[in-house]
Amino acid sequence: MSIPEPLPAAPAARTSPDAAFAAFDRLATLIAVVGEDARIRFANTALENAWGLSRLNLHGLALDRCMADPTAFVQAIRDAGSGAFSALRYDTQLLRPGQEALPVHVVIAQGEQPDQVVIEMLPLDTQARHEREDRLLAEAQAHKELVRNLAHEIKNPLGGLRGAAQLLEMELEDPALKDYTQVIVREADRLQALVDRMLAPHRSAPKREWVNIHEVCEHVQRLVLAEFPSGLTVVRDYDASIPEFQGDRERLIQAVLNIVRNAAQALVPQMREGTACITLRTRVARQITLGRQRHKLALELLVIDNGPGIAPGLLEQVFYPLVTGKADGTGLGLTLAQSFVQQHQGLIECESAPGHTVFRVTIPLG
Structure with missing residues (x-):
């Protein structure tokens, strides 16, 4: 289908927007x-x-x-x-x-x-992005209520279970039997720690202080390189023009650390070959919509890795609590990261393919 050429404007026509437009x-x-x-x-x-x-x-x-x-x-x-x-x-x-x-x-x-x-x-594509954002925000709210209710239901019987095991241990004379009560106490403590981690984002309001996102990224990359000292390269691609913003520095460090650590753990096979790479890239995004609210400026932090990627069946569930693709994982790292970022009116999104996984953290600037 051919596109018609625009007609010449009539002499009396106004080509600049009037007040109504x-x-x-x-x-x-x-x-x-x-x-x-x-x-x-x-x-x-x-x-x-x-x-x-x-x-x-x-x-x-x-x-x-x-x-x-x-x-x-x-x-x-x-x-x-x-x-x-x-x-x-x-x-x-x-x-x-x-x-x-x-x-x-x-x-x-x-x-x-x-x-x-x-x-x-x-x-x-913009409409699809809005729908995806709405879905992520709704899921996060549902997960928050689920976690709070579940934690409440677990904590009370867990305390009783631990206390009963301690009382039973005091009555036992056989040291071998006391080993079993110690197992009960240790497992009860482990579950208590898990519940505390699940409740961590909801126990107090985030602090408000001036945060430099590059200081956050530098702190995270030092921690990750200390944990994975060989075979991993962290590339920092920063936009120095990004201003400081009001936020909770510690929660942002934890959020970024959870994402980067997840990426590093997925890169263990590449570390053995010396090809593992994580890129921390910061940019300013303009005219961004988050939660149906328009923001003139936003921080965009990309965490990119060259790992095997996230399984398609798991990709839509990576932010769900207690969902993990690791045998020894708790499934809380990305859930907490999403909660901490949403407390800053932001959002984390994920795209993944073999050899290229991107976590995009978007936070309004002002």
Whole structure:
């Protein structure tokens, strides 16, 4: 399908946004205001960037000719103009000259003026990211309640079990039998420590102090290299322009340490060959949405390793409590990391393939 050239703007047309449209420039979604003829009267900055054209060049472009299904699009505009619906949503593709078609979720709504229709286009990969974020946040809240309830149910009988074992030990005369009561006490203590770790993120509010993320990363890399002194390389790729932000330094160290230590443990076979590598990369991300809230600036910390990757069946569950792919693991490291980062209004996401696993930590800056 050919893309029509934009028509020359009429002499009286305004090519700069008026006060009614200026707010659209602050949105990350693609916004166009069209007339009943489907020609663009205004395009916001996000649409300019997606199309690679200025709003001056987009003005007058027949937007219906740039949709995968122009007939349905024109009908939707007519229905919006007639007041047949308040808003119409559907998925289609936005055709762009010299670029691949962009899958978008389209929302069509009547504008403030009778001859105006507002077209909002959300790239489907962005929509999928929002849905994934919502799912991770909802799962974390559910896990938090589960852990708190489970810990409460375990602690009370555990204390009684330990106390009964100690009383029984005092009554026993045979030293060999006392070994069994000691096993009960030791295992009860081990379970108590596990419960305490599960409850750690919820026992107190995070501190608020100025944190330098690179100091956190440097501290973590020293700890990990001390634990794995041979065969592991840690590459630091920092953006020095990232400002300090308010947070709990100790909890952030623990969160990053849990991620990096997990990566190091997965790299043990590569360490024997001397090829194990973990990269700590920091960047500034702009116009990021976290928990449906827009942030102008955010810290993006990537922990990248060249290990075997996470099994596909485990990838969606890596942040679940007590889920682990290691024989001697507790399944709490990444759960705690996610909890600590979410206490900073952030999120941890994971992508993995054989030879390349990335944990992305995103935290708003201010």
